[in-house]
Amino acid sequence: MKVYNTLSRSIEEFTTLQPGRVSMYVCGPTVYAKAHIGHAMSALVFDIIRRYLEFKGYEVNHVMNFTDVDDKIILRAREKRMDPFALGEMYIREFEEHLIAFNILPATVNPRATREMDQIIKMISGLIEKGFAYPVDGDVYFRVTKDRGYGILSGRRIDDMQSGYRIDVDARKEHPMDFALWKAAKPGEPAWDSPWGKGRPGWHIECSAMNLNHLGEQIDIHGGGNDLIFPHHENEIAQSESFTGKQFARYWIHNGMLQLSGEKMSKSIGNLISIEEFLANHSADTLRMLVLNSGYRNPLSYSEEILTQAERAIDRLRSSLKPALPGAAGISREGVEVLSKQVIASEQGFIQSMDDDFNSSGALASLFELVRVINQARADGATDEQLSTAQQKLLDLTGVLGLTLQKTEETGHAADGFIDLLIEIRKDLRANKLWELSDKVRDRLAELGVVLEDSKEGTSWHWK
C-alpha cells in the first residue's frame, strides 16, 4: 500500500508503528458555527481512508477532536448572549448528528480541548523547561528559533516568512513567528488555572496534547484539510517533537478544499453551503460520491452539474442490484464464468487502485465494470441466484467506500397496494390497446415519483 505523505511530498510505502494497527488523528472542527459541506468532505475523506484500512485488516485507532474553546467561540457566544460552553456543546451535538447522517463511522474517541487541560499544561510546562517556550505577562509563546526543524512540513523558512507583512508585530514576542501556547484570560472569558495565571490554551497545543493523551508520542497518520498545513500542523510538529524528542506523525495526509464558484468554501468569503442545507436536497451518498470521484487531494469544485452527475452515477451502481428479469431462464455456464471472472477482476482492480494512495476514482472504475457485466448477464436472462454473488461483491466493495446505495425514499407500505392496483388496471387497459389511458396512468404515477417499467413478463415499479 502506498500513501502520499505531505511531509516528503511524495508517495511512500505505508508501514505502521505496530503491526496490524494504525493510529490516526484527524483535526476536527472548531465548534462556533454550523458546519458546512467542506467540513463534511474532510470527514468523508478520512472515513474512506479509515474504512479501507480496516478492509485491509488494520485495527484503526481513530481520533477526531473538537476544538471547543477559542476566540471565535467566545466572540460568537457573546453575540448570541450564550454561554460559550453551551454554544460549543450545541454545535458538537449537531456535528455528531451530521456524521451519522453521512454514514461516517464514529471515531474511537472524540476528545475536546476543554477536557485536556492537565495534559496541555503539562506539555507547556515541559516546553518551557526545555527552553522551547517562554512566558510573558501570563501568555506563553513557543520559541520558533529554538526548533531547528521548524518549517519542515510546509516547506517554509523562518527567514522567508519573516519578510511577510501580515505577521502582527508584538513587542513581547522574541520573534514575530513565535506563536501562543497559552493566552492570558481577559475579563469575562472562560479560563483555567495555570502556573502562568488564569488563561486558556492556544489552538495548536490542544491538538498536540490530545494526540499525546489518546494516541501516544508517535502516531501513524495525522490528517486534516490542506489549509491546516501552515501554521497549525507545522506548529503541532514543533510542539510535539520538541516535547518528546521523537518524530511525531509518520504520514501527514491532507485533503483538498471544497470550492464553490472558483473559491475555497469558507466562512470568511461567505460562499458556503451548510450540511443541513445540503442534506435537505441531496442524499449523503451524493456528497460521498463527489469525493470518491474527485480524488481526496484535489480541490473539488461544487456545482449543480457535478451533483447531478454524482447522483446519476449512484443510480448506475444501483442499477446492477435490481433483481433478475421476470421469468429469467438463466444463462449458460460460460455466461456465469464471465460474471465470476469479472468479480475477481473488479475486486483486484479495486484493491490495486485503493492501495495506490486511496485512488477511489480508479476503484470506482473497477466497480462500474462489474456493474456493466452484471447488467449484461441480467439482460441475457440470468437468474437471481446467478447474479447474487456478483451483486453481493458489489455491495461489499461499495460498502468499503462507505456508500449505502439506499433509497432516500422511505415510503410506508401504505401506498404499495394502490400502486399495484393501478398497475393491474393498466394491464387490462394495455391488453385492450387503450394506450392513451394506460400512458396517462404511467405519466401520472411518474409525476408522483413512481417509475413504471414494462417488460414482456409484466410491469415492475420503483420509487424514483
Added chain:
RNA sequence: GGCGACGUGGCCAAGAGGCUAAGGCAAGGGUCUGCAAAACCCUGAUCAUGGGUUCAAAUCCCAUCGUCGCCUCCA
C-alpha cells in the same frame, strides 16, 4: 513577494516514459418496446502552449500562459 498543487474528450476524472489514453455524466446512432422507461450494443480526446531530453513523453526537464491553495482564523 515566498512556498505548494494543478491544467487529459461537452462536463467530472484515472493514467505518471513504450501495449487500443480507465470509468462516470451528457450527446448521437442502434436493439428491445404499442410508445416510453430501464438495460444492452456502437460512436468520439494525442493529453494548456512553445521548446528540449529519449529509439520512445500526456507521463521527465525548461519556459510561457492560466486556475487554485497556504503565507491571518479556517476541514
